[in-house]
Amino acid sequence: MPENDSKTTTKVRPKTERPRLHKVILVNDDYTPREFVVMVLKAFFSMSEDEAAxxxxxxxxxxxxVVAVYTADVAETKATEATDAGRGAGYPLLFTTEPEE
Ligand code: TYC
Structure with missing residues (x-):
């Protein structure tokens, strides 16, 4: 006796979904010098002087x-590293992340 004669079929759906991207967001503060913010944007996000400014x-x-969009883990890492660069220099510079709609 066949164990499975129910003729169940599984449709293969082409999986073309891309991973959701996350935004890295630069937050203003009253203390970090403008030139320092520009320097961090250039160093961590490969921006030109003009883009960073x-x-x-x-x-x-x-x-x-919004600074840039990346996959979740890259966005998280970049935001943390750029924030830490400010912290290391004694500034409250902050980068956050949020998922793109
Ligand atoms: N507001 C800061 C100043 O006047 C400069 C600054 C800009 C700081 C953007 C943070 O995300 C920032 N020195």
Whole structure:
């Protein structure tokens, strides 16, 4: 007697979903020097002087600015390392992450 004669079939669905990306967000504060913020953006996010200056000024004026998007673990690592660079220099510079919608 067949153990499985129910003719169950499994449809193979092409799995093309990409991992959700996470934003790294630069948060403004009143103490970190502008030039230091620009230096960190260039060092940790491979930005040009012009790109870094624009992102810094946007955070300065609006309170926050999206720096870049990465997979979750890369975003988390970069935000932590860039925040630690500020901490190491005695500044309250903060990078956070959040999932993209
Ligand atoms: N607001 C800071 C200042 O006036 C500069 C600054 C900009 C700090 C952006 C943090 O995310 C930041 N010195």
């Amino acid at each position: 624009k992102v810094m000024i946007t955070a300065h004026m609006k309170g926050v600015c």
